[in-house]
Amino acid sequence: MSASLSRPAAQVQRLGRLWWLPPGGLGNGIDDDGWAPILELASDQVAPVLAALRAAGVPAYAAGVRPGAARARHKLWVGTSAYGRAEATLITVLASASGRSGRAADGRP
Numbered sequence: 001m002s003a004s005l006s007r008p009a010a011q012v013q014r015l016g017r018l019w020w021l022p023p024g025g026l027g028n029g030i031d032d033d034g035w036a037p038i039l040e041l042a043s044d045q046v047a048p049v050l051a052a053l054r055a056a057g058v059p060a061y062a063a064g065v066r067p068g069a070a071r072a073r074h075k076l077w078v079g080t081s082a083y084g085r086a087e088a089t090l091i092t093v094l095a096s097a098s099g100r101s102g103r104a105a106d107g108r109p
Contacts, residue, residue: 021063022063022075023063025061025062025063026047026061026062027059027060028053028054028058028059029054030059032081033079033081035059035078035079036077036078036080037075037076038077038090039076040073040075040076041062041074045074045094045097046062048097049062049093050062052089052093053078056082056085057082057085058082058086058089059078059079060076060077060079060086061078062075062076062077063075063077
């Protein structure tokens with residue numbers, strides 16, 4: 001993962017666990033000791049995805065990427081302690097949002 005921000009490692013304890021995530025993002029209120037990027041979302045997906053991950057007990061944080069793009073995108077990070085649960089939750093939420101609830105990725109029931 002590449003980071004667009006440079007912050008001295010000496011600041012880690014002073015700034016808390018989220019110090020290296022991009023500023024100006026949205027979290028779902030659950031913290032974790034480690035974070036991993038998992039996917040990019042359209043702006044209109046951020047609120048429902050953060051809410052679903054919160055309901056599943058998954059720490060999550062989303063921040064904007066490609067600010068000048070015609071279609072705004074957000075990168076989503078999840079707490080590493082709940083990465084597997086995040087994957088399962090995202091599969092369900094994103095399949096429902098696209099109208100493919102109950103279908104395999106290849107379109108089969």
